Amino acid sequence: QVQLAESGGGLVQAGGSLTLSCAASEHTFSSYMMAWFRQAPGKEREFVAAISRSGNVRSYTDSAKGRFTISRDNAKKTVYLHMNSLKPEDTAVYYCAATIQAALGTPESGYNYWGQGTQVTVSS
Numbered sequence: 001q002v003q004l005a006e007s008g009g010g011l012v013q014a015g016g017s018l019t020l021s022c023a024a025s026e027h028t029f030s031s032y033m034m035a036w037f038r039q040a041p042g043k044e045r046e047f048v049a050a051i052s053r054s055g056n057v058r059s060y061t062d063s064a065k066g067r068f069t070i071s072r073d074n075a076k077k078t079v080y081l082h083m084n085s086l087k088p089e090d091t092a093v094y095y096c097a098a099t100i101q102a103a104l105g106t107p108e109s110g111y112n113y114w115g116q117g118t119q120v121t122v123s124s
Helices: none
Strands: 004-007 010-013 018-024 033-039 046-051 058-060 068-073 078-083 092-099 118-123
Touching (some): 018 033, 018 092, 033 068, 046 068, 058 068, 078 092
Antiparallel strands (some): 033 046, 046 058, 068 078
């Protein structure tokens, strides 16, 4: 059982930056592909970014490309989401997730473990 705990959310002005962190309890953290999802008020949860087990391969949703960077530190059992040039439409609860699957295109249903989420609010 992998436990995930997100942190780093908060209130930021449009154009600002935030870095989210997700710490995992599992000592075999490097065996899991990790991802970030988000859910805005009144909307379904959506994929934001994923990173391979080694950290060498990344995938992003179109709206995140060029602004967000996903990274991981397997020694610290932590995955990060660095967010720049934030927009009001980035306002959402951000969740990290882990899966034993290897394909970066793994759908949301394929993620086995989820954190509780951290709120990101971008003011205009």
